[in-house]
Amino acid sequence: MAGDGNSIPELEQEKYDSDEQVKIICLGDSAVGKSKLMERFLLDGYRPQQLSTYALTLYKYTTTINGKPVLVDFWDTAGQERFQSMHPSYYHKAHACIMVFDVQRKVTYKSLSNWYKELREYRPEIPCLVVANKIDADMRVTQKSFNFAKKQGLPFYFVSAADGTNVVKVFKDSINMALSYKKNSSDFMDEVMRELENFELESKEDSSDKGEKPNEGKTDLV
Numbered sequence: 001m002a003g004d005g006n007s008i009p010e011l012e013q014e015k016y017d018s019d020e021q022v023k024i025i026c027l028g029d030s031a032v033g034k035s036k037l038m039e040r041f042l043l044d045g046y047r048p049q050q051l052s053t054y055a056l057t058l059y060k061y062t063t064t065i066n067g068k069p070v071l072v073d074f075w076d077t078a079g080q081e082r083f084q085s086m087h088p089s090y091y092h093k094a095h096a097c098i099m100v101f102d103v104q105r106k107v108t109y110k111s112l113s114n115w116y117k118e119l120r121e122y123r124p125e126i127p128c129l130v131v132a133n134k135i136d137a138d139m140r141v142t143q144k145s146f147n148f149a150k151k152q153g154l155p156f157y158f159v160s161a162a163d164g165t166n167v168v169k170v171f172k173d174s175i176n177m178a179l180s181y182k183k184n185s186s187d188f189m190d191e192v193m194r195e196l197e198n199f200e201l202e203s204k205e206d207s208s209d210k211g212e213k214p215n216e217g218k219t220d221l222v
């Protein structure tokens with residue numbers, strides 16, 4: 001996936017720099033219902049684009065917010081999550097994340113902390129919504145407490161892709177959060193990360209100028 005992503009128009013992530021486009025990613029174990037949730041939300045006229053080489057489906061959604069058109073790309077995986085880890089380009093320039101587990105399978109709830117850890121490595125600041133899916137199978141689960149979201153201070157939703165409960169709410173909230181993140185802090189954080197990287201490289205170059213052994217503590221720049 002790395003390297004030639006720019007040659008595929010759908011993967012040109014620079015477009016997310018423009019005001020009216022946001023990228024929202026979906027994380028969670030296999031079979032928790034990520035794709036079904038997207039399809040439920042986009043029921044009318046969604047356009048899934050299967051990029052099988054990239055193990056990725058992009059769902060494009062257009063909406064109007066405050067009188068302005070907004071294009072949302074929902075990114076869904078096809079398989080990578082089985083390896084419990086995503087390629088970095090999946091996270092690149094994402095503005096929000098919907099993290100899903102299956103209320104009927106405890107193991108998928110336990111995995112949330114790993115997904116969240118990986119998300120924060122790449123996107124330390126983006127809004128993340130936690131979604132407990134498949135409540136239609138047994139409504140009693142809504143009486144249980146799932147503390148992961150509360151502990152991390154994240155919004156939490158009980159949903160069902162099968163009967164539609166709360167699906168529109170989750171997706172609309174995610175779009176609003178993505179937009180407000182983009183407006184307020186994303187560019188700033190990205191800028192800071194870039195500055196830090198440059199700073200690190202410069203200080204390494206500096207120390208080698210001062211007669212340190214060439215390869216000591218250095219990372220190759222090529």
Ligand SMILES: Nc1nc2c(ncn2[C@@H]2O[C@H](COP(=O)(O)OP(=O)(O)OP(=O)(O)O)[C@@H](O)[C@H]2O)c(=O)[nH]1
Nearest residue numbers: 029030031032033034035036133134137160161162
């Ligand atoms: N009862 C019930 N079943 C659901 C619900 N959402 C999804 N499922 C079922 O769960 C299975 C997995 O759903 P998917 O949407 O394919 O799951 P996924 O997370 O996209 O899985 P991968 O693409 O393998 O990562 C399917 O058989 C769905 O029919 C739900 O809300 N209720």
Ligand SMILES: [Mg+2]
Nearest residue numbers: 034035077078
């Ligand atoms: Mg899927």
